[in-house]
Amino acid sequence: MGLTKQVLRRPVTTVLVVLCLIVFGLSSVFSSKLELTPEMEMPMLVVNAVYPGASPEDVEELVTKPIEDEIGTLTGVDTITSMSAENFGLVLLQYEYGKDMEGLRRSEEKAGRPGK
Numbered sequence: 001m002g003l004t005k006q007v008l009r010r011p012v013t014t015v016l017v018v019l020c021l022i023v024f025g026l027s028s029v030f031s032s033k034l035e036l037t038p039e040m041e042m043p044m045l046v047v048n049a050v051y052p053g054a055s056p057e058d059v060e061e062l063v064t065k066p067i068e069d070e071i072g073t074l075t076g077v078d079t080i081t082s083m084s085a086e087n088f089g090l091v092l093l094q095y096e097y098g099k100d101m102e103g104l105r106r107s108e109e110k111a112g113r114p115g116k
Helices: 002-009 011-031 056-071 101-110
Strands: 044-050 077-085 088-095
Touching: 002 011, 044 056, 056 077, 056 088
Parallel strands: none
Antiparallel strands: 044 088, 077 088
């Protein structure tokens, strides 16, 4: 009860203390550098192919497998994951971390394989 009595006896001091806490809190929030979404470069390449009206088996045979075969010749690929569903196929390439993705794209373009 000692704190409550002090607050009630000195309302001006209490208001000033609360204002100081608010000002110092806001100044510390705005002066600190917060990165909610740090810049990251994921070494991944996603290939999405649409084949309207095709069954998952047709997409796998006619779309996904040829893409996997062609992509399998790329250098520096760590993992290839693919998925075939009705009307579309998806191939995900994961490169090793630390790879220069822009450099890999340029080297593939020089080799005759456009990266776009």
